[in-house]
Amino acid sequence: MPKIVDHEKQRRRVAEAAMRIIRRGGLEQASVRNIAEEAGLSVGSMRHYFASQAELFAYCMNLFLVQIEERIKAMKFDGPLLTVLKQLIFQFLPVDEERRTEMEVWFTFNAKTLVYPELKELSDDMYKNLLNISGMVIDQLIAHKLAKPGLDADIEREKLYALIDGLAIHSMLRPDVLTPDRLETIIDQHLQSLCGEAPESPA
Numbered sequence: 001m002p003k004i005v006d007h008e009k010q011r012r013r014v015a016e017a018a019m020r021i022i023r024r025g026g027l028e029q030a031s032v033r034n035i036a037e038e039a040g041l042s043v044g045s046m047r048h049y050f051a052s053q054a055e056l057f058a059y060c061m062n063l064f065l066v067q068i069e070e071r072i073k074a075m076k077f078d079g080p081l082l083t084v085l086k087q088l089i090f091q092f093l094p095v096d097e098e099r100r101t102e103m104e105v106w107f108t109f110n111a112k113t114l115v116y117p118e119l120k121e122l123s124d125d126m127y128k129n130l131l132n133i134s135g136m137v138i139d140q141l142i143a144h145k146l147a148k149p150g151l152d153a154d155i156e157r158e159k160l161y162a163l164i165d166g167l168a169i170h171s172m173l174r175p176d177v178l179t180p181d182r183l184e185t186i187i188d189q190h191l192q193s194l195c196g197e198a199p200e201s202p203a
Contacts, residue, residue: 011049014039015060019105027108054116061109061122064102065129068092081144082191085137089187092130092164094171095180103172127165134161138194146195156194163190 017039022030032053036043050056071091077084094100106126113120135157141147167186171178 007049011059012063014041014046014049015056015063018056019060019101022105022108023101027112054118057109057112057116058118058122060105061119064106065122065125067102068129081140081146085140085191086184086187088133088137089164092133093168093183095183100172100175103168107169107172130164131157131161134164141194148194148196151194160190
């Protein structure tokens, strides 16, 4: 009886192998032969899962988006509001090994969006998601009457988006300076700065 192969499971296996290689040696090491070896597959079988390198890279980028969505869905939206909002923001920051690995590879792919136009749409999707989350944070502060009076929601959304994006980049470049604890302190202080007097404790 022929062996039944879970096609999607194999595609994810190949993608995860590609991401490990890229993190270790950069995108230039992500050859079909190297990826096949890392995934424990033959070079010839690779074409059954991805028709081109660009298709594989696009799948990897989409996998990042899925992983972020899965983490957000798994969140328990209870407890102090500022704590919940901080945890939401943390889904886009390298505060642990899993997210650091994701972002190291993500930025590598982003550098190739001019070479592979197929990747640009996925890159745009990530930044749209980040902008939407930033807007959600501001809207929740306003809805729960924690925001400073007269807060400009549109401007603060853009500022928070820029802060998260900038922190993600700089923490990848200077992990010894922007440690997870320091990232948490910065996010805590920024959320507090958006609130009026005596905001809810982020503890």
